[in-house]
Amino acid sequence: MSHQETIGRSAHKINPNKAPIDPSRATPEGKYKHLGIWIFLGSETVLFASLFGTYIALKNSTAGGPTTQDLYGLELVFLMTLLLLTSSLTSVYAIYHMKNNNFKKMQLWMGITGLLGLAFLACEIYEFAHYITDYGFTFRSSAFGSAFYTLVGFHGGHVIFGLSWLIVLMMRNAKRGLDTYNAPKYNTFALYWHFIDVVWVFIFTVVYLMGMVG
Amino acid sequence: MTENTTSNRLDTFRKQENKDEMKIQVISFVSMIAFTIIAFALVGTQLMTGAYLSILLFVLAVVQAMFQFLYFMHLKDKGHGPASALIYGGMIIATTVILSLGVITWW
The missing domain is CATH 1.20.5 (Single alpha-helices involved in coiled-coils or other helix-helix interfaces)
Incomplete structure (x- = not known):
């Protein structure tokens, strides 16, 4: 570690006796990051709205292929919902330990969040494989197929991106400990992860549950 | 005060505040799980059907999303x-x- 880097890092150290209430927003950079992620999430809302709108418009255009009622099953979707919702809570626990300036527990809960996200992803891959092999339902089957895989796949892509982000974040900062430089990074990730869960709430409602109602 | 006994020497008041907030987070998590189970049960048991069920499901989703935004993502703060x-x-x-x-x- 160079001398310059040492100085740069010590400037961000948290003094436990007068620690900031929220280390993720203690510096101007942290405040900008917080605003930045919300600008991003606001635009993501619009992006997903267009995908939801497309799906709603095309969900009955099955071109003689499988319909929503043929495909969807409640059990797997319920399991996926529980996994993602629980991972949202575990990242809240991580942020709770961040505010208590406890780096190890924050890493632990972030790790659990990652594992739950991975389990969710595995379920989604299994689901897509099941549709393709057992029903021959692919992206090219019908307009419904394209809309379905675009919407749900885009959400899955967000999960993959989030998991990669989390792994890099946890590995890069493993030896650094918590300070006001990396606290905003963890908090930004947590907000992104909650947003993924919000999108999933609408996917399981609008796509799966309403699809089974007909 | 001894140095480095523990990584977290925040004052007890602050810790208690964080703990209280965490309790509210857990309550909102339990509510979200409850809304999820209600939504799946409504579809699974077929107690209701048609457009009314779809509207109810959507309302449950919006409520759950608001819990997520206001509490988990701290928009209420x-x-x-x-x-x-x-x-x-x-x-x-x-x-x-x-x-x-x-x-x-x-x-």
Whole structure:
């Protein structure tokens, strides 16, 4: 570690006796990051709205292929919902330990969040494989197929991106400990992860549950 | 005060505050799980059908999303004005997009 880097890092150290209430927003950079992620999430809302709108418009255009009622099953979707919702809570626990300036527990809960996200992803891959092999339902089957895989796949892509982000974040900062430089990074990730869960709430409602109602 | 006995020497008042907040988070998590189970049970048991069920499911989803935004993502806290404006603005545009795509197809 160079001398310059040492100085740069010590400037961000948290003094436990007068620690900031929220280390993720203690510096101007942290405040900008917080605003930045919300600008991003606001635009993501619009992006997903267009995908939801497309799906709603095309969900009955099955071109003689499988319909929503043929495909969807409640059990797997319920399991996926529980996994993602629980991972949202575990990242809240991580942020709770961040505010208590406890780096190890924050890493632990972030790790659990990652594992739950991975389990969710595995379920989604299994689901897509099941549709393709057992029903021959692919992206090219019908307009419904394209809309379905675009919407749900885009959400899955967000999960993959989030998991990669989390792994890099946890590995890069493993030896650094918590300070006001990396606290905003963890908090930004947590907000992104909650947003993924919000999108999933609408996917399981609008796509799966309403699809089974007909 | 001894040095480095523990990584967290925040004062007890602050810790208690964080703990109280965490309790509220757990309560909102339990509520979200409850809304999820109600939604799946409504579809699984087929107690209701048709458009009314779809509307009810959507309301449950919106309530659950608001728990997520207000509590998990702290929109209810101080200093979240710009964040709220951005996400509610996004939701208004989202509603317009979905309604217009829905109306031109299904009306």
